[in-house]
Amino acid sequence: MSFMNFSKITDYALRILSHIAKDSEKVYWANDFCCKLDIPFRYLRKLLTILSKVDLLYNPQEKVRGYQLSRNPNSIQFIYIVKATGDDIIEQKCFFGYQQCPLNNPCGMYYKWKKISKGLISTLESTNS
Amino acid sequence: MSFMNFSKITDYALRILSHIAKDSEKVYWANDFCCKLDIPFRYLRKLLTILSKVDLLYNPQEKVRGYQLSRNPNSIQFIYIVKATGDDIIEQKCFFGYQQCPLNNPCGMYYKWKKISKGLISTLESTNS
DNA sequence: AGTAAATAATACCAAGAGGTGTCATTTATG
DNA sequence: CATAAATGACACCTCTTGGTATTATTTACT
Numbered sequence: 001m002s003f004m005n006f007s008k009i010t011d012y013a014l015r016i017l018s019h020i021a022k023d024s025e026k027v028y029w030a031n032d033f034c035c036k037l038d039i040p041f042r043y044l045r046k047l048l049t050i051l052s053k054v055d056l057l058y059n060p061q062e063k064v065r066g067y068q069l070s071r072n073p074n075s076i077q078f079i080y081i082v083k084a085t086g087d088d089i090i091e092q093k094c095f096f097g098y099q100q101c102p103l104n105n106p107c108g109m110y111y112k113w114k115k116i117s118k119g120l121i122s123t124l125e126s127t128n129s
Numbered sequence: 130m131s132f133m134n135f136s137k138i139t140d141y142a143l144r145i146l147s148h149i150a151k152d153s154e155k156v157y158w159a160n161d162f163c164c165k166l167d168i169p170f171r172y173l174r175k176l177l178t179i180l181s182k183v184d185l186l187y188n189p190q191e192k193v194r195g196y197q198l199s200r201n202p203n204s205i206q207f208i209y210i211v212k213a214t215g216d217d218i219i220e221q222k223c224f225f226g227y228q229q230c231p232l233n234n235p236c237g238m239y240y241k242w243k244k245i246s247k248g249l250i251s252t253l254e255s256t257n258s
Numbered sequence: 259a260g261t262a263a264a265t266a267a268t269a270c271c272a273a274g275a276g277g278t279g280t281c282a283t284t285t286a287t288g
Numbered sequence: 289c290a291t292a293a294a295t296g297a298c299a300c301c302t303c304t305t306g307g308t309a310t311t312a313t314t315t316a317c318t
Contacts, residue, residue, distance in 0.1 A: 119244075123245060
């Protein structure tokens with residue numbers, strides 16, 4: 001059922017970081033995201049913790065609440081967010097789902113599929129807010 | 130975790146139908162697919178029944194075992210197989226996973242994403258074996 | 259007729275993703 | 289100091305997908 005879509009957690013992470021990037025000086029609280037970004041509150045809180053741990057977000061000063069981007073928004077590629085939240089298996093499987101092609105030579109889908117996934121990856125690499 | 134990949138059932142269906150297309154005159158049995166296509170036998174059997182019901186496969190003569198394509202392989206687009214096995218939600222969500230864009234105007238990702246998914250869809254539509 | 263092989267139908271099981279509840283900890287503020 | 293608000297940690301629940309087991313039915317073959 002999930003096809004050409006990111007997992008929920010990746011979607012949510014992209015929403016959050018894009019939202020923060022709009023005003024990267026501000027310190028955000030969980031409440032700031034909850035309603036606007038349509039993410040269940042408890043799940044959001046869990047996700048924010050995860051994003052802090054992979055160093056995408058941080059608490060701006062020790063012992064102060066809230067979140068900010070951990071670096072310049074222009075330096076955070078979408079591909080990094082996607083990988084950080086688990087969707088890191090791009091290109092690993094062939095079109096037919098085999099871990100490695102059971103044929104000796106690439107099948108007819110190989111180049112078509114390669115082209116599509118390359119296009120997506122380059123888009124994710126070139127996008128940062 | 131599932132990103133730029135079809136669901137298992139779609140993968141399997143594509144494997145099966147592509148395999149049959151190699152010799153569309155032959156009558157295939159479940160056993161013919163099992164090992165070659167790396168699909169668990171019980172699951173394969175269930176899937177074959179599904180593919181019969183959506184009219185991709187059929188039992189060639191009433192009261193005869195086995196499966197054949199229900200039509201000319203050249204007329205079965207990959208997109209049809211993908212949709213028949215449930216992965217039919219292409220293009221329905223925006224890049225950020227919203228069911229509909231919460232902005233009034235398309236966001237910056239809209240056209241990039243559209244381009245990618247259009248590319249995939251046209252590939253699936255133009256591929257039939 | 260009897261048996262084996264293939265399929266249908268159905269229920270069940272397992273794992274992972276998405277989501278919730280609860281409690282403890284930390285800091286700001288009165 | 290006491291309280292409220294925000295966060296962290298952790299256990300737990302639910303739903304879907306992928307996969308298995310069981311039984312019944314149908315047909316070919318002897």
